[in-house]
Structures are given as structure tokens and as C-alpha cells.
Amino acid sequence: MGKFVLKRLASMVVTLWMIATIVFMIVNVLPGDVGRKVLGPTANANDVAALNAKLGTDKPLLEQYFRSLKNLATFDFGDSFQTGGRVMDLLWPALGRSAKLAILAFIITIPISIGAGIFAARRQDKLADRVVVNAGLGSSSLPEFVTASVLLAVFAVKWKIGSVYANVPAGTSLFGQLEYLLLPAMAMVVSYFGYIARMTRAGVITALHADYTRTATLKGLSSGQVMRRHVVRNAMAPTITVISVQIGYLFGGIIGVEKVFNYAGLGTMMLNAVGKKDIPVLQTAVLMVGIIYMISTLLADLLIAALNPRVRLERGS
Amino acid sequence: MRNRGDALRDHWADSHSAHNSRRPEMLPGNVAWLTGRPGAGTLCAKTPGPRSISAHINGGAILNHSLRQLRRKVGPLENELIDAFEAGAVSRRTFLVRGSVLGLGVGALGMIISACGGSDDATGTSGGTDAAPTGSGTDTSSGTDTTAAAAAGGIKQGGTMRLASQRPGSPLDPIAMDNIGSYTPVVMSMEYLCGKGEGAARAPMLAEAWSPNDDGSVWTFKIRQGVKWHSGTDFTAADVVGALDRLAPTNLAAYIDPGSAVATDASTVTVTLKNPDGQFPYQVSPYNPQAVITPPDYEIGTLFDQKPNGTSAFKLESYDVATGAKYVRFDEWWGGKAYLDGVEIIFSDDNATQINGLLGGQVDAVIQFAVSDADALFASDSVTVDSIQGAGHRQIWFNVREGTFSGEKGAKIREAVALGVDRQALIDTVLQGRGDLGNDHPIAPVYEYWDSAQPQRERDVEKAKALLEEAGAAGISLTMHAPDLQEIALLAEVVQSQLKDIGMDITLNVESTSTFYTRWCKVYDSKTEPAGCDGGEEFGIVDYGNRGTPDVYLVKAYATGEWNSAHYLSEEFNAAVKEYQASLELEARKTAVKKIQEIAHRDIPYVIPYFYNTLTAYSKTVTGVQHTGLGHYFLGQAGFTE
Numbered sequence: 032m033g034k035f036v037l038k039r040l041a042s043m044v045v046t047l048w049m050i051a052t053i054v055f056m057i058v059n060v061l062p063g064d065v066g067r068k069v070l071g072p073t074a075n076a077n078d079v080a081a082l083n084a085k086l087g088t089d090k091p092l093l094e095q096y097f098r099s100l101k102n103l104a105t106f107d108f109g110d111s112f113q114t115g116g117r118v119m120d121l122l123w124p125a126l127g128r129s130a131k132l133a134i135l136a137f138i139i140t141i142p143i144s145i146g147a148g149i150f151a152a153r154r155q156d157k158l159a160d161r162v163v164v165n166a167g168l169g170s171s172s173l174p175e176f177v178t179a180s181v182l183l184a185v186f187a188v189k190w191k192i193g194s195v196y197a198n199v200p201a202g203t204s205l206f207g208q209l210e211y212l213l214l215p216a217m218a219m220v221v222s223y224f225g226y227i228a229r230m231t232r233a234g235v236i237t238a239l240h241a242d243y244t245r246t247a248t249l250k251g252l253s254s255g256q257v258m259r260r261h262v263v264r265n266a267m268a269p270t271i272t273v274i275s276v277q278i279g280y281l282f283g284g285i286i287g288v289e290k291v292f293n294y295a296g297l298g299t300m301m302l303n304a305v306g307k308k309d310i311p312v313l314q315t316a317v318l319m320v321g322i323i324y325m326i327s328t329l330l331a332d333l334l335i336a337a338l339n340p341r342v343r344l345e346r347g348s
Numbered sequence: 349m350r351n352r353g354d355a356l357r358d359h360w361a362d363s364h365s366a367h368n369s370r371r372p373e374m375l376p377g378n379v380a381w382l383t384g385r386p387g388a389g390t391l392c393a394k395t396p397g398p399r400s401i402s403a404h405i406n407g408g409a410i411l412n413h414s415l416r417q418l419r420r421k422v423g424p425l426e427n428e429l430i431d432a433f434e435a436g437a438v439s440r441r442t443f444l445v446r447g448s449v450l451g452l453g454v455g456a457l458g459m460i461i462s463a464c465g466g467s468d469d470a471t472g473t474s475g476g477t478d479a480a481p482t483g484s485g486t487d488t489s490s491g492t493d494t495t496a497a498a499a500a501g502g503i504k505q506g507g508t509m510r511l512a513s514q515r516p517g518s519p520l521d522p523i524a525m526d527n528i529g530s531y532t533p534v535v536m537s538m539e540y541l542c543g544k545g546e547g548a549a550r551a552p553m554l555a556e557a558w559s560p561n562d563d564g565s566v567w568t569f570k571i572r573q574g575v576k577w578h579s580g581t582d583f584t585a586a587d588v589v590g591a592l593d594r595l596a597p598t599n600l601a602a603y604i605d606p607g608s609a610v611a612t613d614a615s616t617v618t619v620t621l622k623n624p625d626g627q628f629p630y631q632v633s634p635y636n637p638q639a640v641i642t643p644p645d646y647e648i649g650t651l652f653d654q655k656p657n658g659t660s661a662f663k664l665e666s667y668d669v670a671t672g673a674k675y676v677r678f679d680e681w682w683g684g685k686a687y688l689d690g691v692e693i694i695f696s697d698d699n700a701t702q703i704n705g706l707l708g709g710q711v712d713a714v715i716q717f718a719v720s721d722a723d724a725l726f727a728s729d730s731v732t733v734d735s736i737q738g739a740g741h742r743q744i745w746f747n748v749r750e751g752t753f754s755g756e757k758g759a760k761i762r763e764a765v766a767l768g769v770d771r772q773a774l775i776d777t778v779l780q781g782r783g784d785l786g787n788d789h790p791i792a793p794v795y796e797y798w799d800s801a802q803p804q805r806e807r808d809v810e811k812a813k814a815l816l817e818e819a820g821a822a823g824i825s826l827t828m829h830a831p832d833l834q835e836i837a838l839l840a841e842v843v844q845s846q847l848k849d850i851g852m853d854i855t856l857n858v859e860s861t862s863t864f865y866t867r868w869c870k871v872y873d874s875k876t877e878p879a880g881c882d883g884g885e886e887f888g889i890v891d892y893g894n895r896g897t898p899d900v901y902l903v904k905a906y907a908t909g910e911w912n913s914a915h916y917l918s919e920e921f922n923a924a925v926k927e928y929q930a931s932l933e934l935e936a937r938k939t940a941v942k943k944i945q946e947i948a949h950r951d952i953p954y955v956i957p958y959f960y961n962t963l964t965a966y967s968k969t970v971t972g973v974q975h976t977g978l979g980h981y982f983l984g985q986a987g988f989t990e
Contacts, residue, residue, distance in 0.1 A: 067866060069518055070526070078524070114669045115519045115651055125670060188708045195701065195708040196694055198671045293696040293705075295670035303515070303697070306860065 043325045050321045051103055054314045055096055068308045069112050086112055109311040118311045126319060129296035133281040135212050136219040144224045148231025155236055167225030176287030179218035183291055186214055197292035215292040223277055230273045234266030268335045275331030279324025411463045418456055424562050425626060426450050428933045434464045438934060442796040448549035449629050451558035503987035508690040509970060511981060512702035512711040515695035516669055520652040522640050523598050531637045531979035532715055533673045533693055537658030538640035541569055542633040544976050550629050554641055558629060564932045565624040569617045576680040577643055578663035585611035591641040594648050599638040603631055626932035627897050634976045635896030661686040661984035687987025706965060713966035715979055718834035719780050725965050732968055735782050735961040736977040738894035739792035744955040747886035749915035760819035762952040766805055767812040768850040769843055771957045778839045779960055786956035789948035790901035791941055799942040812850040825853040829888030831864035840889055869913055881913045894962055894977050914953035921947045
């Protein structure tokens with residue numbers, strides 16, 4: 032197991048290097064120079080050149096690339112081109128905000144969707160099953176920003192329930208934060224519910240028809256024991272994989288929801304950084320999302336291994 | 349505890365003892381009370397008119413005497429203005445605006461109006477300079493709202509006002525900031541020498557009074573005493589000199605050199621200009637947002653959020669570009685104690701979020717928004733929308749130096765485009781009626797020297813088609829570039845369909861602002877003649893914000909400036925601009941501006957379809973808000989209604 036984790040960590044470093052390289056290449060393909068983007072169209076060329084010299088963005092690309100790699104390797108993430116402040120001063124709070132929203136969304140989504148999936152699987156092809164499947168299909172086919180916009184227009188603007196701005200003012204109590212975060216979290220819940228519920232349903236149906244389930248039932252276990260010990264345990268592997276992938280997505284991919292609710296999370300930071308060609312912020316933010324993605328899939332693999340001895344054995348060998 | 353208005357009123361009592369200075373309406377920034385008709389019994393000092401014969405002799409004699417004294421004290425520029433007003437050559441509104449720019453205090457202006465009368469509909473000034481409000485709101489000068497509400501016991505002490513603003517687009521360097529998102533957080537704490545009065549008028553701020561010398565080349569500012577920096581130190585005349593020295597090589601480079609400003613004593617600063625300019629106070633007022641008076645420990649490039657300080661009613665408590673800025677009341681503000689406990693600015697990237705925030709009650713104001721996003725605000729009865737007439741406009745540029753639009757044929761195509769656009773339809777559809785007609789020159793009706801007699805260019809599809817035919821360009825295909833900014837994308841679409849009627853096939857290329865500005869001009873200060881803006885596309889739409897004077901448009905877009913995307917070079921035009929800038933008296937300025945309008949209208953390097961109104965909105969629960977349309981919200985006298 033230890034060897035497995037070490038191997039995975041080593042491959043993470045390689046992946047991160049590739050991410051850093053790809054981001055650097057993409058950002059430098061974008062049109063416009065950094066000094067001009069930061070200072071705006073009204074600045075004169077001397078000021079633009081001076082800023083480029085100060086930021087080092089007038090150097091050859093290869094030199095800039097190696098310098099950025101060296102900085103990343105030494106955990107020196109540099110200063111934001113846009114604000115002049117430290118990149119991590121900008122991104123740590125953003126990461127915290129994204130984590131808060133993601134955790135809330137997960138706390139709501141996971142029990143509801145797994146519960147709905149199991150509920151539907153046990154009533155396969157009955158009305159309840161159809162309702163869950165179709166509701167899941169409908170909700171997951173709605174883009175998050177559409178759900179977010181509808182929730183915002185109906186709840187926050189029309190009924191004045193919840194907030195248009197999701198950023199939580201400092202000093203708000205844990206319960207008070209719900210007022211700000213519930214609507215964007217619900218937008219994410221709607222999107223993920225269908226996916227996770229259907230995945231759970233499929234896993235449970237497969238497990239319900241499996242030989243070991245029949246054996247367990249025949250040997251006289253109660254249906255609750257069969258579900259807990261045999262069905263759910265075996266059915267969860269694909270669901271956990273899906274959830275782990277969604278975690279990375281939640282942190283980096285919910286730009287639409289963050290934008291609608293003006294939430295200053297990692298997604299918003301990345302979007303702004305692209306617009307302003309703020310390479311240090313963009314590179315660090317993408318790396319952060321990459322690390323979260325890799326850690327969550329690693330944890331998922333470990334969890335699946337813990338649940339399923341066969342996987343553990345294969346990995347150990 | 350002193351009320352926040354008391355200090356202002358005391359100041360007024362000191363400066364203008366001839367008047368009943370305790371009148372609450374006489375707060376700086378409010379000259380509305382002067383616009384009423386003068387009472388009976390007036391006497392004009394220089395040449396008493398027929399009215400004066402029937403005047404009340406005693407009152408008239410006192411006014412007459414005071415006016416003579418005033419005329420002796422002030423310089424030729426002020427006397428020229430008084431002459432023009434007296435002769436009926438300028439309207440009362442124009443007189444108030446010009447008088448405020450020349451540094452005539454409210455008391456002096458009131459006395460002259462009382463003595464000379466004057467009308468709002470004097471010849472040649474139908475546009476007026478006052479930013480006449482349209483739409484559902486008014487161009488609020490806080491004085492009126494605040495004092496009226498205060499008198500009725502309408503404003504309560506306390507509360508935090510939340511403003512929705514664009515996210516700062518660049519570091520908060522007060523001198524180099526270039527976007528409205530950066531202006532708002534900086535000017536919440538920092539102030540100007542000259543403040544904003546009613547409409548385009550100037551009002552005292554950090555300078556209590558100012559006056560030009562005989563030819564407008566040296567301006568003397570009386571610096572307000574008893575002002576404190578947020579850091580606790582005293583604000584001095586030397587601080588003003590330091591701030592102007594930092595502006596000299598940058599923002600004010602066209603006007604002054606380092607060392608041009610000198611503190612002659614503890615309360616006086618004289619500024620010697622490179623060239624005479626009768627409108628210089630505009631350059632040290634909110635109309636030139638970067639001209640805030642920065643603290644003495646600032647250098648060029650110091651960021652406001654890293655060294656927060658200022659002289660206003662609110663000092664910065666925290667700043668985060670990701671979320672917003674928080675301010676707390678500064679109790680030692682020279683204007684007295686503000687009503688509000690604090691101000692919070694909430695940043696976001698798009699208008700829709702800001703508007704939803706106001707409608708949802710999460711913010712109390714939206715600093716600025718485009719008409720295209722705002723139907724719900726116009727329809728709301730809990731929100732005041734102020735529509736401020738201004739000079740902001742869009743330029744449809746043509747490269748007149750080379751390519752399709754150059755030469756004689758090009759001139760015909762340009763004229764065809766100018767005749768092909770239906771300006772009124774553009775205002776009606778794109779601006780929902782909130783704008784003034786443009787006439788292919790950058791002089792807006794809001795300027796007091798606008799020549800209203802110039803014939804308006806009207807749509808003429810047949811003539812436009814004929815011109816294209818003559819130029820051999822019937823059915824021509826062109827690409828029009830435009831930024832995705834406010835209403836411009838919609839404008840581009842409507843222009844595209846209008847020009848289809850004259851047989852032009854326009855392909856639109858609407859891009860994000862960050863991409864667009866690299867395409868509009870590639871080299872901004874090229875040394876090729878005309879200097880600047882080389883390598884850009886030949887045809888497109890670009891935005892120009894509101895300015896107190898048209899100098900930026902004239903010098904940067906039309907003359908040899910760095911935004912001259914038309915590559916327009918006309919000695920005749922440049923001479924008219926020089927004449928305009930050198931003209932210190934209104935009549936001379938009108939003559940020069942008339943020429944500018946005619947040349948630009950004739951040569952058409954740019955089609956200017958309209959001048960748009962700037963929109964801001966705030967909840968009806970707040971009052972006393974004073975704003976400029978350039979991102980400033982002066983809230984020293986604002987508060988929540990009870």
C-alpha cells in the first residue's frame with residue numbers, strides 16, 4: 032500500500048509539471064502583452080515597456096518558462112500582475128471559499144443522491160424509479176449557470192430568500208453563512224444529484240443481481256443486512272470514483288456558478304487571470320485545482336481498496 | 349456633537365459673510381438656489397438696464413456697490429464673464445458653471461445674478477452646460493437632498509452603505525488608474541482640489557477658493573485649513589505641491605512641470621501652467637479622476653490599498669480585490685461627521701450581478717451600468733435611477749490615411765456611412781432614448797460652447813447609395829471591429845443592419861475588451877505622423893467616456909494623439925484646436941469650437957452617432973448621494989432615510 036501511494040505521488044509531480052507547462056504555453060498563445068493588459072489601452076508605450084521589464088515579461092519565452100518552473104519548484108508563486116500583491120494572498124482565501132462551497136454542496140448532494148439511487152434501484156422500473164431517473168437526467172442536463180441564474184432570479188431577487196452575492200462577510204456565524212452559500216450550493220446539488228444518483232442506482236442494481244447477493248439472501252440474512260454488507264459496499268466503487276472526479280471539478284470547474292453569484296472562489300480567480308493575462312495567478316490556481324483533483328482521486332482509490340479486498344490485493348501485488 | 353453640515357456652513361459663513369450663510373441650501377456643490385429668478389429690486393452694476401430704474405433704490409444701491417467692489421477684486425476673465433452675462437450673451441446656467449470654474453464663490457455668483465438677472469434661454473446656449481437630468485432621477489447634488497431631508501428629520505445617523513462596483517481592472521495606483529473599477533475605491537478616501545457642483549459646475553473641496561491671473565496662465569488656490577489626513581497628520585499646502593509634482597510628469601504632463609506648483613504661504617498654492625488655460629480647475633477635479641491629492645508619503649506608483657490614507661469622510665479599513673473594500677467613517681473629516689458609519693464596496697465583473705444585488709436588496713447602489721442591462725431597474729419603484737447627460741460617446745472610426753477609406757473615394761464612402769446611420773433610431777433602440785444626437789464631431793450639447801446652430805446630419809439612404817456608387821463601392825464588404833463593452837455590441841448590430849439598407853455588407857467582429865484594445869491600436873505612441881495608434885484595424889467602433897472638457901477627444905483622437913485610430917491629420921483642425929485651447933473667454937472659445945465642429949463634421953474621420961447618458965442607481969432608502977458618472981460616489985452627506 033505504501034509503495035502504491037509513493038508511486039502515485041511521484042506520478043503527481045510529473046503531472047503537475049505537465050500542467051504548469053501546458054498553462055504556460057496556452058497563456059502565451061493568448062494575444063496581447065502583459066504590460067498592456069495590466070495598464071490598459073490608455074497607457075503609453077514607455078510605461079508598458081517599463082512594466083514588462085519589471086515583471087520580466089519582456090524576456091525570451093524559454094527564459095520565462097524556466098524561471099516560472101524554478102519559482103514553482105521552490106514554492107515561490109510570485110506576485111499577481113494585476114494587483115501587485117502576493118499570489119498566495121489572493122489564492123488561499125479563494126481556495127478556502129471554494130472549499131467551503133464545495134463541502135456544503137457535497138454534504139447536501141451525497142446523502143440525497145446516494146439515498147435516491149438506492150431507493151430507485153430497489154424499485155427498479157416502478158414509478159418511483161422512473162421519477163428518480165428522469166429527475167436525475169433532467170437536472171444533470173441543465174448547465175450549472177442556468178440553474179444558478181434561475182435560483183438567483185426566483186429566490187434571491189424575487190422572494191428575497193438567500194443572497195445575490197455569495198461572498199460571506201467576515202465574522203458571520205456558521206449558521207449565518209448558509210444564507211449566502213445555500214443558493215449557489217443548491218445550483219451545484221441540482222447538477223450533481225442526477226449523475227451520482229444514476230451511478231449509485233446502476234451499481235446497486237448490478238449488485239442486487241449478483242450471485243453473492245443471492246447467496247447472502249439464501250443464507251438467511253435480513254434484507255437490511257444484505258443491503259449494507261453486500262449490495263451497497265460493492266455498488267459504491269463506481270460512485271466513489273465519480274464523486275472523486277467531481278471534487279476536482281467542483282473546485283475548478285464551477286466558474287459558471289461562481290460568476291452568477293459573484294463568488295470569489297478559485298474559478299473566478301482563474302477566469303479573471305485569463306482575461307488579464309495574469310500568468311502567476313492562473314498557473315498557481317490551475318496547479319491548485321490539479322493537486323486537489325489528484326489527491327481526491329488518490330483518496331478515492333484508497334477508499335475503494337478499503338471497501339473491496341480484491342482491489343487491495345491487486346494493487347498490493 | 350457637530351452635525352456634518354455645520355462645518356460646511358461655518359466655512360460658508362466665513363467666506364461669504366455678505367450672505368445669510370446659515371441657509372442650509374448653500375452647501376458647496378449646490379447652486380440650485382441661484383437658478384431661481386432674482387427678486388424684484390435688482391440693479392446691474394455696470395450698465396443699469398431698464399429694470400433697474402424701477403428698482404428698489406436702497407437694495408439696488410447696496411448690490412451695485414458690492415458688485416463694483418467685486419469687479420475691482422477679480423481679474424479680466426471674471427469681468428469678461430460678468431459682462432457677457434450682463435449683456436445676455438450667456439445663460440444663467442452657463443454663467444454659474446463658468447463662474448464656478450473661474451473660482452467665483454456661490455456668494456459672488458448669487459450677488460451678480462441678483463444684480464444682473466439673466467435668463468436660462470439666452471442666445472446660443474440652448475444645449476446648456478448643466479448636466480440636465482433626464483429619465484427618472486436627477487443629477488443629484490447632495491446639498492439639496494441631504495439638507496432638505498435633514499431639515500425634515502429624514503436622515504438617520506448610522507448604517508453602512510453598500511455599493512456594487514466593477515472589479516478594479518488595474519492596481520490601485522491613484523495616478524495611473526485607468527478604469528472605473530479602480531476609481532471608486534480610491535476616491536472614496538481621497539479628494540480633489542476642486543469638487544463637483546451642480547451639473548458641470550465646480551465646487552470647493554480641498555481648495556476653498558481659486559482664481560486665475562489675467563491670462564489664465566497662473567492659478568491661485570486657497571487651501572482649506574484644518575483638514576486632517578486619515579493617518580492623523582495635518583493636511584498642508586506643501587502636501588498639495590507634493591501631489592501636483594507627482595502628477596506633473598504623468599497625468600498633468602500637458603499642463604504643468606514638476607515645480608510648477610508653489611506654496612506661497614501656509615494656505616496658498618500657485619500653479620503656473622505651461623500654456624494659459626481658462627478651464628484648468630477641471631483638471632484638478634473629479635473630471636480628471638487621477639488628479640486626487642495623494643498623501644505626502646506617496647511616490648509615483650504607490651498603491652492606495654498598500655498605504656491607505658486620504659482626507660475624505662471615509663477611511664479604508666480593508667481591501668480585497670476578490671471581494672471588495674470596507675471603509676469606516678473618519679470623524680475628523682473637514683465636512684463634519686458623516687451620517688453613515690461606513691461604506692462597503694462589493695466588486696463584481698458584470699452589470700447583471702450588480703443590478704440583481706440592488707433589486708435583491710444586497711446592495712444599496714450600483715455605481716454605473718449600461719442601459720441595455722437595466723430594464724428591471726427602470727421598472728423598479730424602490731430604486732432611483734439617475735441619468736446624467738454627458739459627453740461620453742462612441743466613435744465609428746475609419747482609417748483615412750490608407751485603404752478603403754482614404755482619398756477621395758474613401759471620403760465618399762465615409763460620408764455614405766455617416767448618411768446611412770439613423771442616429772435617432774440608434775438612441776431609441778440602443779440607449780432607450782437616453783442620449784443626445786451626435787453630429788460627427790466630439791463636442792457634446794452638454795458643453796456650454798457647443799454650436800447648436802450647426803445643421804444636424806440626417807439619414808439619407810438614397811444619397812448614401814449614390815455616394816457609394818460614385819466611389820465604385822456599391823455592395824462593398826467590410827469588417828467592423830468592436831469591443832464587447834456596455835451597449836457597443838448592440839450598437840454594432842444595429843449599425844450593421846442600417847448600413848445594409850445602403851448596400852454595405854458589414855461583418856462584425858465583437859471581441860472582449862482585452863483583445864479588442866490590442867487590435868484597435870497596436871502602437872499607441874508611434875512617432876509616424878500622425879503620431880500614434882499605428883497598425884490598428886481600418887474600421888470599427890471605440891468607446892470614449894465622459895469628460896468635463898473635450899480636450900481628450902480633440903487632442904488624443906483627432907489631432908496627433910495616441911488614440912488617433914483614424915490617422916486623421918488636418919492642419920486646419922489642429923489650428924482650430926489650438927485656438928480653442930488658447931481662448932480664455934467664452935465667446936472666443938465658441939468661435940473656435942464652431943470651426944472644430946465644422947471641420948470634423950465635414951471630414952468625417954469618425955462617425956459619432958450619439959452622446960450617451962451615464963446611468964447610476966441607488967435605493968430609495970438612501971439620500972444625499974452625490975455622484976459624477978465617472979465612478980465617484982461622494983457620501984460625506986449621504987445617509988439612510990428614516
